[in-house]
Amino acid sequence: MSTGTQGKVTAGDISNDDNVNRTSAQNSSTGFCSVRHGLALLLHLCNFTIFTQFMSLSIAMPAMVNNTVPPSPPNNTSTEGSLDNWNETLPGFRAVAPRYDWSPEIQGLLLSTFHLGAFLASIPSGYLAGKFTAKCLVGAALFVSSVLNLFIPLAAKAGVVLLSILRIVQGVAEVMILTSQYLIWVKWAPPLEMNQLISIAISGLLLGPLTALLAGGFLCETLGWPSVFYVFGGIGCACSGLWFSLVYDDPTEHPFISAGERDYIVRSLAQQDYPPDQPLPVKAMIRSLPLWSILVTQFTAHWYFHVLMAFLPMYISSVLQVGLQDSGYLSALLLGVGFVFIILGGLLADFLLSRKILTLLVIRKLFTAVGVLVPSLFSVLLSWVSSSFGTAVAFLGLCMATSSFCQSGALVNFMDIAPRYTCFLKGLSVVFANLSGVIAPTVSGFFIGQDPETGWRNIFLLSAAVNICGLVFYLVFSQAEVQDWAREQTFTHL
Incomplete structure (x- = not known):
């Protein structure tokens, strides 16, 4: 990953023309219509997406082990508030999806596998993030997690072991995104804006669960529990495409950044x-x-x-x-x-x-x-x-x-x-x-x-x-x- 003194514009070049660029740099430092704030929004979307995928199994689990199919024998339909009852309120429509006879212990194990992957990969992912570019790591981790999210319904049919493996890998991908994204701000965040840029990005970790709570139940009721994984996985795939298309690790390499904003960022970080x-x-x-x-x-x-x-x-x-x-x-x-x-x-x-x-x-x-x-x-x-x-x-x-x-x-x-x-x-x-x-x-x-x-x-x-x-x-x-x-x-x- 290139440094500020190795890019197209160096701190020394800027300082020689400081008076010319001062006004434009100051203008670029105010307001939110800037490439760096757009980058914060993209990271916000990445964090939003990875946490909707984290919440997907928690939200779908009650539907996966209860009634999301047409009426079953009496011993399988005794649960009050089941999704069969919800579906009966939707005339002409019934969500059809398989259900599984998972014990509470197995459910707890499946829900914990995501955390297991995140825990095991925390330090290695932080170390690897210093060896590769943030664009590569964040984009690849988000794409892998999103594709795996699409295959979770199939993995559930194949068995608990395969589903657990997929969730562990998703946990690894999540922690890779959480650690690697901070590498972006080493090159993009002026010291006087670092808090707001990071806060905008990290706020996606709260908006993701919020959206999953509001939309997940509706998806289970109307389209069946697999739709939860398809929708949030599809959003993640689209987001990874945007990430690879629009993100650059260094502001001096970005083709669409204004000269004022580029100079302002490089000057702000010139001493680092x-x-x-x-x-x-x-x-x-x-x-x-x-x-x-x-x-x-x-x-x-x-x-x-x-x-x-x-x-x-x-x-x-x-x-x-x-x-x-x-x-x-x-x-x-x-x-x-x-x-x-x-x-x-x-x-x-x-x-x-x-x-x-x-x-x-x-x-x-x-x-x-x-x-x-x-x-x-x-x-x-x-x-x-x-x-x-x-x-x-x-x-x-x-x-x-x-x-x-x-x-x-x-x-x-x-x-x-x-x-x-x-x-x-x-x-x-x-x-x-x-x-x-x-x-x-x-x-x-x-x-x-x-x-x-x-x-x-x-x-x-x-x-x-x-x-x-x-x-x-x-x-x-x-x-x-x-x-x-x-x-x-x-x-x-x-």
Whole structure:
């Protein structure tokens, strides 16, 4: 992947003509009609697509193991609220699709295979992302995952083993996209716009589940559960085509970028030097407290996120006494709140930084503190306001809105301290995020199983405690400048 000093336009060339290009560069730095913001939207679409595919099996599973075919013998049609009942409300139409006699254990295994692939590939994908171009890795991973999504209905017919293998490969593809996309911003994101560009891209991780929740059930009811995989797989194939056609790894190589925007980006990043193929400073990384503060916060902040993703519909249904279908809509609404505020958080962070109101380190710490303390407070208070539906929903909305501020805080801080190793550190952080994704739902399920009445209170108290411990560690040890081990030219080999 070429650097800014190796492309068609160099930082030295621009500096010689700085007065001529200053006006156009400044104009290109304002507004959202730019190639770099278009790139953020394309990455948003990639993240959106990969998470709709991640959600596809979860949404289709009830239809795959219940009645999506014409009436069966009585012992197979006793489930209330089955899709047969839904289809009977659609005159002249009945979705026909196979169903499978999968036990709850097999269903849980199938749903966990995606996470298994993501966990196993986290660090290797981050390492490989530093060896290849982001355009190649993101596009190829999205295409592979999308094609596999189209074949999941056939794989389900072939058996659980083949379906599990397909889901594992999809998990590998997902983590490849999550890690590789940050390599794009090393060359495309001016420092004063990095938060908003990343926030726009990452917000697709929330819009994807939201859309899947709203559209997946409708597709199962009307076209049958295979349509969920066909629709989201087809969208992914189209998106990968757009990606390969429109994305370039370096702004100096883009054929349609304006001279003003190109010069602005290159000038903004002119002081940054990222030699390729540098070995990893493993010993220095292990001793780096600023890096550990980020990794610990990745674990603690995602703890609360995974609890909400796993148990939010259950909490809305069982505690707030909302019907199953309405709880799905309400869960989607809360995800929509998070989607909006993750973008607003990025815009606010860049505003404070560009106006020199706060330093970068203060912004990282402040946004992390808001994203931890406010959700912790309101989630703990939920136990005392659950009798009031409106108040409880408002508190949940505040939790989702403010927790998204962490994205412009600790969750992107690794790009500040070691931009040269962006992809590897992102892959490493995914390991810690997935680790909390394994532990948090398991512990929360134990609390609910032990005592349903006090279980939710204990879940939120534990989540708050874990979050605050991570916040304290981050506030004490975090930094926002490039670390010495990320500047040195001689490293300890991995």
